[in-house]
Amino acid sequence: MAGQWKKQASVAYGYALARLALNGFMYFEELPSEYDVSKDAKSKQKWVDETFQKLLGDLLDGTLDLECTVQFRSRIQNEMAEVIAYTDCFRNYEYALNRVERRFDDTLPESDVSDEEFCREVLSFITSVKDAADMNRRIQEMIGQLPVRFTRQKYYGMVREALSVYIGADGEALENIMYLLRTGGMVELTEEQKENYPELRSYLAELEALSFRTLTKEAYQKASQIVSLASEMLIALSEYYQTMQEMVNDLYLAGLTGADAVRDAAQESCAMNILRGLLETKGGEISEELEEQLCGLEGVQEEYYEKYQRLDPVPEYQEGEDADAGRMRQVDLLMSTSTFVSLDTKQAKHTVETAEVDRAFEAFVRKMDPVFQNCQKPVMRAVMATTLSTLPVCFNSLDEIRNYIRNSLGGCSDLAEKEACKDLIHQLMESEDYEML
Numbered sequence: 001m002a003g004q005w006k007k008q009a010s011v012a013y014g015y016a017l018a019r020l021a022l023n024g025f026m027y028f029e030e031l032p033s034e035y036d037v038s039k040d041a042k043s044k045q046k047w048v049d050e051t052f053q054k055l056l057g058d059l060l061d062g063t064l065d066l067e068c069t070v071q072f073r074s075r076i077q078n079e080m081a082e083v084i085a086y087t088d089c090f091r092n093y094e095y096a097l098n099r100v101e102r103r104f105d106d107t108l109p110e111s112d113v114s115d116e117e118f119c120r121e122v123l124s125f126i127t128s129v130k131d132a133a134d135m136n137r138r139i140q141e142m143i144g145q146l147p148v149r150f151t152r153q154k155y156y157g158m159v160r161e162a163l164s165v166y167i168g169a170d171g172e173a174l175e176n177i178m179y180l181l182r183t184g185g186m187v188e189l190t191e192e193q194k195e196n197y198p199e200l201r202s203y204l205a206e207l208e209a210l211s212f213r214t215l216t217k218e219a220y221q222k223a224s225q226i227v228s229l230a231s232e233m234l235i236a237l238s239e240y241y242q243t244m245q246e247m248v249n250d251l252y253l254a255g256l257t258g259a260d261a262v263r264d265a266a267q268e269s270c271a272m273n274i275l276r277g278l279l280e281t282k283g284g285e286i287s288e289e290l291e292e293q294l295c296g297l298e299g300v301q302e303e304y305y306e307k308y309q310r311l312d313p314v315p316e317y318q319e320g321e322d323a324d325a326g327r328m329r330q331v332d333l334l335m336s337t338s339t340f341v342s343l344d345t346k347q348a349k350h351t352v353e354t355a356e357v358d359r360a361f362e363a364f365v366r367k368m369d370p371v372f373q374n375c376q377k378p379v380m381r382a383v384m385a386t387t388l389s390t391l392p393v394c395f396n397s398l399d400e401i402r403n404y405i406r407n408s409l410g411g412c413s414d415l416a417e418k419e420a421c422k423d424l425i426h427q428l429m430e431s432e433d434y435e436m437l
Contacts, residue, residue: 005324006260008311012331013261015304016253017271018297021278023247024056025294028278029286044196048076048244053279055251060276064255070343073248077340080241083234085189086200088386090230092186093207095382097224098424099147102416104217110419115409118422122405123398125429136393139401144389145424146405147412148381152372155384156365162391163357171350177391178360184386187367203230212378242339249334256327270296308335316349 035046051072058064102108113121126138150158159181166174182188194201203226210223270293277290314328333341372380395401412418 002324004312005328006262008308008314008328008331009257009260010262011304011308011311012253012335013257014264014267015301015308015335016250016257017268018300018304020247020250020254021271021274021297022294022301023243023250024275024278025286025291027243027247028281031282033284044079045240048079052244052247052251053282055248056275056279059251059254060272060279064251066252066255069248069252069255073245073252073343076241076245076248080238080245080340082189082193082196083237083241085183085186085193086197086204086230087234087238088183089186089189089204090207090227090234092184092379092382092386093210093223094227094231095385096212096376096378097220097227099378099414099417099420100212100215100220102419103215104220108419108423113422115406115418118409118425119402119405121429122425123402125434126401127398128434139393139395140389140391141428142405142425144385145421145428146385146408147414147417147421148384148388148408149411150384155388156361158388158394159364159391160361162388162394163361165392165394166352167354167357169352171352171356174352174357174360178364180390181364181387182367184390185364185368185383186371200230200233212376245339249339253331253334257331267297267300305335 031049032045035043055064055069055072122142126135126142129135129138163174163177166177179188194204206226207223210219274290274293274297277293278286281290314332315325318325330343333343368383371383375383395404409418409421412421
């Protein structure tokens with residue numbers, strides 16, 4: 001075990017330092033010289049930046065506290081969870097507003113594609129790929145855009161049927177899908193979390209007060225502008241916390257493995273010099289000399305990652321295991337593509353049983369009932385479409401898919417909404433360079 005840990009630590013340490021230097025360079029390039037602390041998001045960013053820079057300095061000095069790093073990592077995870085919860089709320093309102101756009105914009109061309117012809121186009125698009133994963137993704141995208149005309153009970157039945165896929169699967173998979181359902185259902189955003197971003201809270205309150213039944217052109221335009229402003233803010237926050245979490249992961253990786261790693265002195269020195277130089281700039285102009293040092297790390301990250309892929313698999317959790325086994329699993333988690341993965345390595349895997357799915361589903365229904373009772377129909381339909389598009393595909397044949405598309409289009413008597421849905425789906429097809437029939 002000790003020998004395996006030594007190999008893993010050596011590869012992970014080299015990878016973490018190289019990636020930290022490369023990501024750090026882009027991070028410090030965009031670092032503001034001043035913060036407008038009157039704005040909540042900027043005030044929060046100031047604290048995050050200062051905390052990260054303190055931990056980075058500790059790493060360079062050899063005094064990094066791993067527990068403090070884990071606590072900071074958890075804080076970034078919580079911030080990202082709030083951003084995701086807010087994003088799904090605004091996405092649902094964007095969905096609803098997209099479907100009334102044609103009421104207020106008579107410059108949009110009318111579609112000359114019949115429902116039956118459109119159904120054939122969608123089926124052709126879905127089946128034009130051979131990979132099952134790509135096909136399922138396209139089906140989910142279609143479900144997320146087609147008109148929704150379900151009763152609440154029909155919707156719940158579709159959710160429960162899709163969740164049956166997780167019976168016999170690992171418990172983590174069920175937890176992940178239930179989280180996606182809650183965020184898409186707008187129940188993951190708590191009142192406490194809303195307080196953390198007053199500007200976003202204010203935007204969301206305006207949308208919640210919107211009346212779709214008596215919507216005017218002016219109200220529609222204002223609401224669309226609110227969604228646009230909120231989306232810009234949330235995209236920036238999402239990118240910021242994604243980058244920050246990646247750098248914190250590498251900080252922790254380097255701190256966790258450094259003492260046991262066999263190091264490449266030249267590569268380590270290059271990465272350390274870059275990070276020290278960046279830390280000294282703190283929002284100032286980065287020198288050309290420092291930029292030129294990046295050449296010393298060219299291809300290093302990829303080289304270490306390929307080496308890591310060739311290492312022996314890490315051991316699964318066992319009672320009474322030594323410390324190396326737990327550290328190896330933590331390293332393996334941090335080397336994965338799941339940036340926000342939990343670092344709990346002592347949680348034994350368990351297989352999901354029917355009763356567990358039933359409990360998860362019933363808890364979801366209890367949370368969703370108040371949402372459906374209090375929101376307007378266009379928003380309810382948005383929630384249904386968003387959440388259904390996250391679930392595993394449960395169609396057993398092309399005929400079932402065809403019937404779903406036909407029923408979605410046939411059940412929608414709002415021609416403006418139907419045309420909007422067709423437009424959005426055509427845009428999805430075009431984004432994948434699919435040639436229309």
